[in-house]
Amino acid sequence: MDGVKRFVVLLLLAVVACTNERPLPTVSTSEDLKKPQEGGTVVRRLQGDIATLNPVMAQSVNDRQVDYYLHTPMVHFDADLSAIPGLAEKWEISSDGRLYTSDGSNVTAGDVLFTLKKIIDPQTEAPQIAGAFDQLDLRTTRVVDPHTIVVGFKDGISPQLAHFNDLLVIPEHVYARGDFKIDFTSRVVGCGPYRLVRRVAGKEILLERRPEYWGPRPNLQRVLFKVIADDITAWNAMKRGEIDETIISTDTWLAEGRRPELQKFIDFRRFYTLNYNYIAWNNRDPVLGDKRLRRALAMCIDLKSIIENVYHGTARAMNGPFTPDQWAYNPDVPVIEYNPQEALRTLRSLGWLDTNKDGLLDKGGKPLKLEMLITAGSIASNPFAQLFQAELKKIGIELDVVPLDFATLIQRVLAGNYQCAYLSWNLDPDPDPFALFDSSQFPPRGQNFVFYSNPEADRLLEEGRREFDQTKRKKTYQQLHALLADDQPYTWTLQVSSKWAINKRIRDVKESKGWGLFQWFPGELGWWIPIDQRTHDVPLRRR
Amino acid sequence: MKRDSVSAMTWRRFQRSKLALGALAYVVVVALIALIAPMITVDPNAVDIASRLRPPDHTHRLGTDDLGRDVLARVIHGARVSLTVGLTATLISLLIGSFLGAIAGYYGGAADWLVSRLIEIVLCFPFLLLVLGIVALFRPSFITIMIALGLTSWTTEARFVRGEFLRIRDMEFAQAARASGARDARIIFRHLLPNAIAPVLVSASFGVASAILIESALSFLGMGVPPPTPTWGNILYSAEQHLEYAWWLAVFPGVAIFLTVAAFNIIGDRVRDALDPRSES
Numbered sequence: 001m002d003g004v005k006r007f008v009v010l011l012l013l014a015v016v017a018c019t020n021e022r023p024l025p026t027v028s029t030s031e032d033l034k035k036p037q038e039g040g041t042v043v044r045r046l047q048g049d050i051a052t053l054n055p056v057m058a059q060s061v062n063d064r065q066v067d068y069y070l071h072t073p074m075v076h077f078d079a080d081l082s083a084i085p086g087l088a089e090k091w092e093i094s095s096d097g098r099l100y101t102s103d104g105s106n107v108t109a110g111d112v113l114f115t116l117k118k119i120i121d122p123q124t125e126a127p128q129i130a131g132a133f134d135q136l137d138l139r140t141t142r143v144v145d146p147h148t149i150v151v152g153f154k155d156g157i158s159p160q161l162a163h164f165n166d167l168l169v170i171p172e173h174v175y176a177r178g179d180f181k182i183d184f185t186s187r188v189v190g191c192g193p194y195r196l197v198r199r200v201a202g203k204e205i206l207l208e209r210r211p212e213y214w215g216p217r218p219n220l221q222r223v224l225f226k227v228i229a230d231d232i233t234a235w236n237a238m239k240r241g242e243i244d245e246t247i248i249s250t251d252t253w254l255a256e257g258r259r260p261e262l263q264k265f266i267d268f269r270r271f272y273t274l275n276y277n278y279i280a281w282n283n284r285d286p287v288l289g290d291k292r293l294r295r296a297l298a299m300c301i302d303l304k305s306i307i308e309n310v311y312h313g314t315a316r317a318m319n320g321p322f323t324p325d326q327w328a329y330n331p332d333v334p335v336i337e338y339n340p341q342e343a344l345r346t347l348r349s350l351g352w353l354d355t356n357k358d359g360l361l362d363k364g365g366k367p368l369k370l371e372m373l374i375t376a377g378s379i380a381s382n383p384f385a386q387l388f389q390a391e392l393k394k395i396g397i398e399l400d401v402v403p404l405d406f407a408t409l410i411q412r413v414l415a416g417n418y419q420c421a422y423l424s425w426n427l428d429p430d431p432d433p434f435a436l437f438d439s440s441q442f443p444p445r446g447q448n449f450v451f452y453s454n455p456e457a458d459r460l461l462e463e464g465r466r467e468f469d470q471t472k473r474k475k476t477y478q479q480l481h482a483l484l485a486d487d488q489p490y491t492w493t494l495q496v497s498s499k500w501a502i503n504k505r506i507r508d509v510k511e512s513k514g515w516g517l518f519q520w521f522p523g524e525l526g527w528w529i530p531i532d533q534r535t536h537d538v539p540l541r542r543r
Numbered sequence: 544m545k546r547d548s549v550s551a552m553t554w555r556r557f558q559r560s561k562l563a564l565g566a567l568a569y570v571v572v573v574a575l576i577a578l579i580a581p582m583i584t585v586d587p588n589a590v591d592i593a594s595r596l597r598p599p600d601h602t603h604r605l606g607t608d609d610l611g612r613d614v615l616a617r618v619i620h621g622a623r624v625s626l627t628v629g630l631t632a633t634l635i636s637l638l639i640g641s642f643l644g645a646i647a648g649y650y651g652g653a654a655d656w657l658v659s660r661l662i663e664i665v666l667c668f669p670f671l672l673l674v675l676g677i678v679a680l681f682r683p684s685f686i687t688i689m690i691a692l693g694l695t696s697w698t699t700e701a702r703f704v705r706g707e708f709l710r711i712r713d714m715e716f717a718q719a720a721r722a723s724g725a726r727d728a729r730i731i732f733r734h735l736l737p738n739a740i741a742p743v744l745v746s747a748s749f750g751v752a753s754a755i756l757i758e759s760a761l762s763f764l765g766m767g768v769p770p771p772t773p774t775w776g777n778i779l780y781s782a783e784q785h786l787e788y789a790w791w792l793a794v795f796p797g798v799a800i801f802l803t804v805a806a807f808n809i810i811g812d813r814v815r816d817a818l819d820p821r822s823e824s
Contacts, residue, residue, distance in 0.1 A: 232786065251609075255788040309592040310609075376683075376765035379784055386610055386770045390590040401770050402682055 040529035041222040041536040045234050045246045049202050049227045054184040055168035056118050056126050068519050070190035071168035076521035079512040081429040107191050109149035114172035132163035157465040159430035193218050219528035244503040253499040269500040274427035274514040276318045278490040281420050284451045294488040298336045299343035300391040318492035320481040321433045325514045328431035328477035333485045344395045361396040369398040373421040376403035381422040414443040434461045452489035505533035556817035563813035566806035577622040584616035588771040596789050606791035617773035624774040628758045629751040635693025640700025645731050648708020662698045683766050692754050699746045707739030741818050748811030752804040775800045
């Protein structure tokens with residue numbers, strides 16, 4: 001192939017005056033209570049305060065939760081995580097290009113270009129989104145007319161379309177003025193269905209429905225976010241009816257989920273999302289570089305017992321980079337069985353013997369000691385690490401568990417200054433794991449911080465992301481799944497289901513396939529509250 | 544000249560408080576139990592997740608934690624960590640504090656200015672944050688925590704010793720020592736320090752209590768002694784997630800911390816009263 005494949009995206013935007021053709025809501029009678037009604041206030045929980053209201057600078061899932069109300073993404077995901085029109089009305093794909101057509105009020109193609117430029121501008125330091133557009137080619141990107149933009153990419157990869165979900169367009173005439181990084185942390189101009197009423201730092205964010213919104217109008221009049229960092233505090237607030245939804249821990253779910261007095265007004269939900277836990281092995285480590293040893297260590301994890309005793313069946317064993325809900329998943333890949341004796345035999349065959357009878361395996365005078373980094377304060381990693389530690393001790397391996405604050409941990413992992421770490425990933429809807437396992441993606445370039453390198457894996461990763469036909473991609477990824485499960489650059493452990501408590505007054509709360517309750521369409525924008533259950537409206541007005 | 548030594552007199556006064564004697568007895572008993580812990584309990588790190596979060600019963604007198612480990616064994620072994628950390632950290636701060644305080648108080652002038660500014664600088668930082676910072680900078684371990692606590696809590700001792708030195712450095716016995724040609728080091732450590740140490744011991748007793756609390760706080764924040772070593776703080780930490788249905792995880796280490804900290808505080812309080820010549824004879 002000569003040079004880089006060009007990828008062109010053409011985007012059409014029609015400036016449409018806001019229309020208000022919808023009939024006004026009629027007063028509901030008791031027969032109407034099953035149909036969505038407009039109005040009402042939902043009180044949502046934020047697990048931490050937002051860092052900024054500037055969607056380009058968004059840093060955490062909290063920021064994204066709020067942004068999704070204030071901005072309409074170019075491309076929505078539907079419940080099956082397929083791309084559907086958002087701000088972009090439609091798009092086309094050609095062999096070396098794509099055509100996007102969009103329909104939005106007061107949003108111009110110039111704004112889209114402005115936003116894209118801001119995203120990839122190194123000065124912006126957009127921490128989360130920059131990676132989604134790192135192949136953007138500004139030389140081939142151009143505004144055709146106010147409704148149309150051609151977006152060019154240096155490289156043609158199939159996950160790119162899904163990344164347009166991250167593109168929340170901001171108006172140039174507002175955001176071009178002032179300091180981009182500082183001036184828009186607490187004020188916002190978006191094209192979404194809600195507008196900001198107020199933000200009280202560290203406490204709450206109140207949004208109100210925009211009457212002039214150009215798209216399908218959501219039902220809820222107001223959305224109040226309350227910042228509650230602690231899970232237990234949030235759960236108590238939930239029980240008092242102060243918030244309408246919160247994620248809950250497995251133990252809370254097990255202990256309280258069956259209480260009839262709570263079931264009266266709380267809907268307990270459990271579903272799997274796109275995430276998994278894993279042990280990252282530093283493949284450059286002299287000891288851990290051997291995949292036979294990594295496999296032996298994996299045999300010392302009794303996943304079945306953990307799932308049964310700790311999660312009471314609300315988690316699944318993982319065996320590779322894809323979850324069972326993803327189309328890329330290979331159902332024929334086995335989970336590594338718990339078998340410490342087999343592990344010990346493998347270790348002995350690799351020369352690890354307890355020569356000095358101190359209870360620890362050793363080789364060449366060096367005992368088999370490993371150091372595992374975990375996030376201090378993490379509910380999932382602490383018990384897991386201690387169970388693993390106890391299992392390894394039984395066959396003569398010492399595991400030092402080192403709790404570090406998350407920033408320090410990531411810094412050490414990215415620098416390759418670690419042996420192993422217990423971590424978790426939240427995955428994108430597109431299964432492409434290129435950045436995690438391709439040998440070109442060692443940090444700081446990508447996130448292959450296990451320094452895994454296998455030419456065959458590189459080939460499959462490359463092939464998978466360049467293919468646009470999902471059936472063919474599936475085949476490639478299933479091969480990759482088997483290869484990675486065999487090589488064990490990670491040892492995949494668990495996919496723990498998400499548990500949620502939702503107040504039953506909120507109606508039509510649905511979950512998507514793997515993406516959870518939020519940030520797909522209609523998702524949280526489809527919720528409504530019956531007129532006789534609007535408990536949170538009165539205190540809000542009085543304030 | 545026949546006279547009761549200060550320590551004998553203090554001990555006599557100390558004994559008058561039943562509460563203080565009880566506290567002292569409690570501390571001694573806890574220390575003894577901690578010493579022989581491995582002999583009287585099951586393995587505190589024996590994991591058995593099939594019996595996790597069991598309430599107290601005949602096999603597990605104080606129940607089990609979230610990994611099925613025996614809480615009684617962990618609380619008893621936790622005493623070893625808490626007491627060792629408390630005593631060692633206090634010893635470190637006592638050594639540093641006395642030395643710097645003595646230098647400052649004895650020499651005055653530039654040395655005093657330097658030490659006083661150093662004290663002020665250390666005091667500027669919120670104590671817990673400073674300790675957290677040091678622990679995070681290196682890695683959380685038994686040793687790091689003791690050193691971090693010792694390095695940050697010596698200021699009280701230093702100020703006490705400095706104050707005492709300012710008071711006694713020109714007294715007759717000090718002048719006599721100087722006149723007989725004793726060198727500074729001998730005067731400071733042989734003559735002055737023993738006479739300045741009493742109030743420091745009071746603060747040391749409070750220091751042990753506060754070190755135990757801080758160790759618990761660090762463990763509770765997940766930055767304490769790393770797993771699986773049991774400490775009262777990290778048992779509490781694991782209790783936090785299960786508070787609503789596993790009360791035994793929080794109550795027993797909580798009671799242990801409360802009683803021990805209270806005991807050291809009562810002892811410190813009583814020693815201070817006993818040393819005070821103005822208190823009732």
